[in-house]
Amino acid sequence: MPFPDLWPAPTPHGPVKASLTLPGSKSLTARYLMLGAFASGPSRLRAPLYARDTRLMMTALRTLGVRIEEVPGSGAFGPDLVMYPRLASSDYDDAARVPLAATGKIDCGLAGTVMRFVPFLAALTPGEWTFDGDPAARLRPMGPILDTLRALGVEIRGGENGMLPFTIVGQSTIAGGPVTIDASGSSQFISAAMLAAPHFENGLSLTHEGSKVPSVDHIRMTSEALRGLDVSVDDSTELTWSVAPGPISAFDIEIEQDLSNAGPFLAAALATHGTVTIERWPTNTTQVGDRWREYLPQLGATVELLPRKDGGQDLQVTGGERIFGADIADSSELAPTLAALLALADSPSRLTGIAHLRGHETNRLEALVTEINRLGGNAQEIADGIEINPAPLHGGTWETYEDHRLATAGAVIGLAVEGVEVADIATTSKTLPEFPELWANVVATASAVGAE
Template structure:
């Protein structure tokens, strides 16, 4: 399967404006039911754990996107097999192998962070490299931790501790104790924990600094338990002992972070959107959106769909008040939340997200620049954004090869005519069908 973006390339997309003006509570007209694809975070974790398992795992309802395809391609290079079937994705374990191979990272943070440890478990020499953007994303703390645990990692010709680099596999890792600063990305910690059951002595990670996005760590620990590991969290320490992993069947939840713009739509325009398959219990950080809806004066309630599945019904009246929001645990939602707050009737502040400067792009700088260019009153702080009420106007919203910025641009287009979203194809990283789904929600197709 190709690792190219599975969506057409386009230079820009005119984000459609909602068909009606912002509605009042008694005159809301947006009525839509949407489905979002499987969670990227869960899909890629499930694929890694399946590749480390003793038997074959069927991963049901996986995400099919650029990041997911890059993960599957990486696992194949490392000796696993991944076969698409009518029921999902069937993954068989890694094999040792030998010789040299290349892992293409693209701009996929989970691939860049989760797969080097797997390469160290084998006997191949594995060269890692990707897009220019991935070379700027933080990786050094993880590579240094892997070296401490016994990995043989050679820096490439670029910046030390960043792609390109090479892992020389020697048939396993001893593991043991290691200090880790995971303040730049929770994925550093997840990467060690996911591979730890295959280390000779497991791993005990002593955390330095504050870890962002604790829900993603909870997700990792939960999935390790489902596959048969026994992780323990003791304050600033996380321990995963050696274990034989096995799980025949695993179902991926819908991606709640990808659902964010659809949750935002009825709050921004007025109306109701039903999101099919929203889990009542989950470790996904995107579930925080239900609390945000209530805080912003909307309603988010569970219903039972015609097929018996859970459905989240989100309703709003198009009126938003300014808010102060600490998004430290849900940083990936910042672009959509910032776009929403541009329509609030008072000032807002987003804090706790300094780590977003090391994501697909410097998201704080990008949001401040692009929202201001459209007339917004947006400025950066040390760890977030200040957003004041201001009338927005038409213009180009640049996306910096960042899928979450495409989604933010779509939200802006709900209320502002003539918003041109640059390079919408980059949304193929997590939701190749996003543009079509957005038009369908607004009745444009």
């Protein structure tokens, strides 16, 4: 449904008391889409995420000869996916193969996973493949991906200043071997190469040289996904990731719900002094969003894992009487939601170890500081993060810069501050198209509580 240019963020007059589940993890869906493209036979993704980023990846993979079918499934947010990879040995009927053109265009949108993961499949696909995306995508760093591909002997045209657009001249094989990379701008630079590495003749030994690698949890997610499909990964040497050549096993896997996207809903418990339960929280996960269980108690919340009759567990978060300031390091993609909560806190806060967020959908540090201060807050950038001090907030426009996490951060502040209007709430479709509807359902529980 269409949304107004300025979306009035709802401010409930009472604590929320909500229970919900969320669509699948974007990070896991993207990785298993790539692994399905490289696998040795047909694979199935159950309950994958259907959002702009993942749909762009599906379209890109189809352009490169991967057949992807939507089939009925048990997920609440869309069908399952069955993939027939182009690179597979003949483990399935030739009728399932997709005719492959000699050239094609890949629309990356604003998706880092598309612009960084998919080039490695293009490099192994004979033809010429041109990558471009939204205007803002041309500002996202791509240099380490292009440098890695060139080091592996792949011809690339364009890509001036290490940015989109560029054209990859694909080839049948890549030798692989040792490569050095500066991944200080994004962990995706490492994950992208790892996902394709089993198809290199000699595998890949990737060594990082540069400042701190951000979001190492996402690299760990990639390593564990590969290991789960019988690929040998050695990450025992600091700052080096080695992937052996060999087949990637076909799979049938259920995608966990997105724990990072759970953050704004859990934050609603703190902002309204209420309770929010995320049903079926995974018992073992590589998602960075599992850190909400660590971070939210520092802000004054009570966090509990509640057993379910089916053997699983729910995560329940109850807000306290106030929101405490905190000093939190390396919060990665969780930082915008944390910043929104800390703008509501009653003592000083710092978020550090997140300098790389300057190279995401927008410069998230600059954007967060600008928007918090626009509403009367007191925030400032520091070298590797932001500082936030208590200040009374007021209503006003919250700009989003085409960034889904800025949009949800504005919604969180709007829970406690009347008159906040979020620009372009539809940008949440990047990873959570259902956000406005789910948000309205959570806010509505406050009215129900007030009526009791």
